[in-house]
Amino acid sequence: MPRSTAPSSRTRVCRKPERAAYDAETINAIVDAAVICSVAFQIDGGVHAIPTIHWRDGGYLYVHGAKASRMLKALTESEVCITVALADGLVLARSAMHHSMNYRSVVIYGQFESVNQPAEKERALRALIEGLYPGRWDTLRPINDKELNATSVLRIPLAEASSKARDSGVKDDDDDLDWPVWAGVIPFNTATGTPRRENDSVGGTVPSTRFTL
Template sequence: MTQLTPTDQTRVVRGAKRAVYDEATVHAIIDDALICHVAQILPNATPLVTPTAHWREGRWLYWHGLASTRNVADTPARPVSINICHVDGLVMARSAFHHSLNYRSVTLFGTPEPVTDPAEKTRQLERFLDKISPGRWPQLRPINGKELKATGLVRLPIEEASAKVRNGPPVDDDEDYGWPVWAGVIPLVQHRGEPEMDQA
């Protein structure tokens, strides 16, 4: 199992017992999510967090957007922080203080780099669509040069990263375990609904 080396930025301090630094866990959390949140400092020093769809290949995290969007155009050569989080359950304790969430999260740091080669951009966009709907790309009208030029693509090395995971029942104070109220976990599950046909 490959371990990521904690840094001053990725070392989990609050709730350190929930920290996970193995690469397989980090990759699984990234792969299970459709959306990441990209935090950046704009050239005018304004902080900005942008939700965006992402995908992974090997040890790289990718995202795309219009070439002019800030989370694409303004990120190369500027450090970013990215968070991905899944909420897996509501942890219902016997006191308000000990209520919690079961979750899996990853935080990454680094400096993105642009992907500009047209063939590689096309390949990566196919990988992105394949994550959402496997096998759909060959059925679609081929992407054209204008669309490819309008699409910006960046990638971030998955090197400076850590995961934080909580899983399990509530942890109450010893004297509260006899309190007459239901306690436990309410699982939260995301699933795909029935497809809705476009009527156009």
């Protein structure tokens, strides 16, 4: 049974609260099912947002980028609001009003902190690679100090977060049930396709990913 208590007023789901859950297991699963999040932040009172790759290690969501990035710098100087969203299916009703979508989403509030210690930074980047491709990190050309230095890694606790999801059929008005139009759910399926080996890649076998079916 998902935890039903929001960790803060700004994470409380007001519209359709029956779709909300606040427990770590539910939130982590949605964060892990996606590779891209959107990070909203402020600079000089203006609102900005950037899509970026994210990953999770324990109770933190991580992002990374070039150390020279002004955006990444701004992220540690502002409260942020992160969204993760996955479209799972189209819901087709007899009336326009009851058309909907099945989806999973997470909203996270908080502030990023910079991961500065080289060993911690390497551990975080290992978690990124291992999370996508279990066993791959140790097969790669080892990361070096120059690369570690050029990369910024930020993390934010998944403490102030909420999830919202819809995973059900069609809810039509009773009076509309006989309307002669197809009603149902058309799911979206996302899976990895045929891997394309780089022409000059000389070794190894195709790694599986956490998205491989």
